[in-house]
Amino acid sequence: MTLLPVDEAQSRLFALAGTLPVERVPLAEAIGRWAAEDIHARRTQPAATLSAMDGFALRFADMPGPWRVVGESAAGAPHQQPVSAGEAVRIFTGAALPPGTDTVLVQEEAARDGATLLLNGEGPPYHGRNTRARGLDFHEGDTLVRAGERLTPARLAVLATGGHGSVPVTRPVRVALVATGDELVSPGEDVTGVALPESNRLMLRALLADLPVEIVDLGILPDRLDVLREAFAAVDVDLLVTTGGASVGDHDLVRPALEAAGGAIDFWRIALRPGKPMMAGRLSHKLVLGLPGNPVSAFVTALLFVKPLVARLAGAADPLPRPMMAMVGEPLPANGPRTDYLRADLRGGRLYASTIQDSSMLLTLARSTCLIIRPANAPAAMPGDSAEFLALA
Ligand SMILES: Nc1nc2c(c(=O)[nH]1)N[C@H]1C(S)=C(S)[C@@H](COP(=O)(O)OP(=O)(O)OC[C@H]3O[C@@H](n4cnc5c(N)ncnc54)[C@H](O)[C@@H]3O)O[C@H]1N2
Numbered sequence: 001m002t003l004l005p006v007d008e009a010q011s012r013l014f015a016l017a018g019t020l021p022v023e024r025v026p027l028a029e030a031i032g033r034w035a036a037e038d039i040h041a042r043r044t045q046p047a048a049t050l051s052a053m054d055g056f057a058l059r060f061a062d063m064p065g066p067w068r069v070v071g072e073s074a075a076g077a078p079h080q081q082p083v084s085a086g087e088a089v090r091i092f093t094g095a096a097l098p099p100g101t102d103t104v105l106v107q108e109e110a111a112r113d114g115a116t117l118l119l120n121g122e123g124p125p126y127h128g129r130n131t132r133a134r135g136l137d138f139h140e141g142d143t144l145v146r147a148g149e150r151l152t153p154a155r156l157a158v159l160a161t162g163g164h165g166s167v168p169v170t171r172p173v174r175v176a177l178v179a180t181g182d183e184l185v186s187p188g189e190d191v192t193g194v195a196l197p198e199s200n201r202l203m204l205r206a207l208l209a210d211l212p213v214e215i216v217d218l219g220i221l222p223d224r225l226d227v228l229r230e231a232f233a234a235v236d237v238d239l240l241v242t243t244g245g246a247s248v249g250d251h252d253l254v255r256p257a258l259e260a261a262g263g264a265i266d267f268w269r270i271a272l273r274p275g276k277p278m279m280a281g282r283l284s285h286k287l288v289l290g291l292p293g294n295p296v297s298a299f300v301t302a303l304l305f306v307k308p309l310v311a312r313l314a315g316a317a318d319p320l321p322r323p324m325m326a327m328v329g330e331p332l333p334a335n336g337p338r339t340d341y342l343r344a345d346l347r348g349g350r351l352y353a354s355t356i357q358d359s360s361m362l363l364t365l366a367r368s369t370c371l372i373i374r375p376a377n378a379p380a381a382m383p384g385d386s387a388e389f390l391a392l393a
C-alpha cells in the first residue's frame with residue numbers, strides 16, 4: 001500500500017480547490033479574511049510634514065534663538081501663514097509644520113515669556129528633528145496589502161489610513177461537518193455502556209473559529225451507506241468534512257457512500273501518524289475531506305489539511321501552518337516511514353514528547369502545547385538536537 005507524503009497530499013488538495021466568488025465588504029467585516037486583490041494607497045501618509053512632538057516649529061538655521069511666537073498649529077487646525085526668519089509657531093503632535101519651518105523644539109527644552117521664546121536646553125541637534133516628513137509612512141499608489149495576504153489588525157489599520165473603507169475578499173467558505181459512528185452520542189447526553197460522547201465536530205468547529213466560515217452542522221450519522229450517501233449528496237457547501245469511517249473495516253462507509261453518491265476519491269491514505277486513513281475527493285461542486293475518527297488523528301489532519309484548505313479557499317496565498325525549531329530535551333527514537341506528529345510540551349526552550357502517543361488519547365493532546373514533527377525515516381534524536389514543531393497553545 002503506497003502512502004502519500006504529507007506535502008504531496010497538501011499540494012494535491014490545493015490543486016482540487018477552485019476559487020470562490022469575491023465580495024467587497026467594510027473593513028470591520030474583513031477581520032481575519034484574505035485580500036482578494038493587491039490594494040494600493042489612495043493617499044499619502046502623512047499628507048504633510050507633521051510635528052512628532054509638542055513644542056515649537058522653527059527654522060533650524062535660527063538656532064539657538066531667541067524667537068518670536070507668531071501663532072499656533074494644532075492637529076486639524078494648521079497655521080497657514082508663512083513663517084519668517086526669527087519666528088516660531090506653537091505646535092502640537094500631529095499638527096502640520098507651518099510653511100517656512102523645518103524643525104521642532106520640544107517644549108521641555110523651551111522657555112516662553114509672552115511672545116518671546118528662548119532655548120532652555122540643548123535644542124534640536126539637526127534639521128528636521130521631531131518632524132515626520134510627508135509620505136514617511138507611504139505614498140499614494142504604494143502597495144499596502146498584496147492579494148492573498150491575511151487582513152491582520154495592522155493591515156486593516158493601514159488600509160483605513162490609506163483611504164479605504166472597504167476591501168475585496170473571498171466570500172465566507174461554507175463547511176459542513178459530520179461525525180459518523182453508531183457508538184456516538186451528543187456531548188452532554190446520558191452515556192451508557194459502550195456509547196461514546198462525540199467530540200470531533202466540536203473540535204473542528206473550534207479549530208475553524210478564526211477562519212471566515214459558515215458552518216453547516218450535519219450532526220452524528222449512523223454507519224449506514226444509504227444515510228451517508230443521501231446526506232453527502234444533499235448538502236450544499238464548498239467543503240464537506242466527515243470524521244470516522246475512513247479506514248478499512250466493514251463499518252467504514254465514508255468512501256463507499258461518497259462513491260455511491262457520484263463522487264470520486266482523489267487520494268486516500270497519507271504517510272502520516274496519526275491520520276493515515278484520511279481521504280480527499282470531490283462530489284459535484286463540493287470538496288470532501290474524510291478524516292479518521294480517532295480524535296487525535298482528526299485533530300492532526302484538521303491542522304494539516306482542513307484549516308489550510310479552508311484558508312486557501314478563502315484566498316490565502318500561504319495557507320500552511322508554519323513550523324518553528326527548538327532543541328529536544330529527551331532522546332527520540334528513529335522514525336518509521338510516516339511523518340510523525342508527537343504530542344509534546346515546550347518547556348524552558350526544549351521539547352518533551354508524551355510517552356504514549358496513541359491516537360485515541362485526547363487528554364495528552366489537551367495537555368500538549370506543541371506537536372513535534374518527526375520526518376519520515378528520521379534518525380534517532382539526542383537531547384540538544386533540533387526539531388521542528390507546530391505550536392498549539
Ligand atoms: N485493519 C486496519 N485497521 C485500521 C487501520 C488500518 O490501516 N488497517 N487504520 C487505523 C488507523 S491509523 C486509524 S486512525 C483508524 C481510523 O479509523 P476510522 O476513520 O474508520 O475511524 P472509526 O473506526 O470510525 O473510529 C476510530 C475511533 O475513533 C472514535 N471516534 C470516531 N468518531 C468520533 C467522534 N466524532 N468523536 C469521538 N470519537 C470518535 C471511534 O469510536 C473509534 O474508537 O483506523 C485504524 N484501523
Ligand code: MOO
Pocket residue numbers: 272273274275276277292294297359360
Ligand atoms: O494514523 Mo491513525 O490516525 O494512527 O491513528
